[in-house]
Amino acid sequence: MHEVSLMKNLLETVERVAADEGADHVDVIHLRIGEMSGVNSDALQFAFEVLSKDTVAEKGRLEIDHVPLMIRCRACGSESHVEGFVFLCPSCQSAEIEIVSGRELEIDYILVDDDECGEEEREGHHGAHYEGR
Numbered sequence: 001m002h003e004v005s006l007m008k009n010l011l012e013t014v015e016r017v018a019a020d021e022g023a024d025h026v027d028v029i030h031l032r033i034g035e036m037s038g039v040n041s042d043a044l045q046f047a048f049e050v051l052s053k054d055t056v057a058e059k060g061r062l063e064i065d066h067v068p069l070m071i072r073c074r075a076c077g078s079e080s081h082v083e084g085f086v087f088l089c090p091s092c093q094s095a096e097i098e099i100v101s102g103r104e105l106e107i108d109y110i111l112v113d114d115d116e117c118g119e120e121e122r123e124g125h126h127g128a129h130y131e132g133r
């Protein structure tokens, strides 16, 4: 799909956030991607590897949360996970449903490295190198 251009936009946002925070680099970019967003997370991960070179995110990590496609029935109020893109309420077969989640394509949070708390943030992050001040 359009994972490459998506990642370009994403990294622009990340650069901006890092600049606002006065951070040299970004440790973690955490995304929420809905089942119905049409984004392939493997392709996105790959785009990240390639495009993050020479950016603040070069040493960072892309984490992806998958958000299930959930619907709520307007007739009986039950919530359910959509299987096989059948948009019917499994309880009462009503087609009067609304989508609760699954269309997300957003940055949940970004962890930037500022040197003050670099020591604590080091935990669990491999491959990251922190420059002292």
Ligand SMILES: [Zn+2]
Pocket: 073, 074, 075, 076, 077, 078, 089, 090, 091, 092, 093, 094
């Ligand atoms: Zn129902």
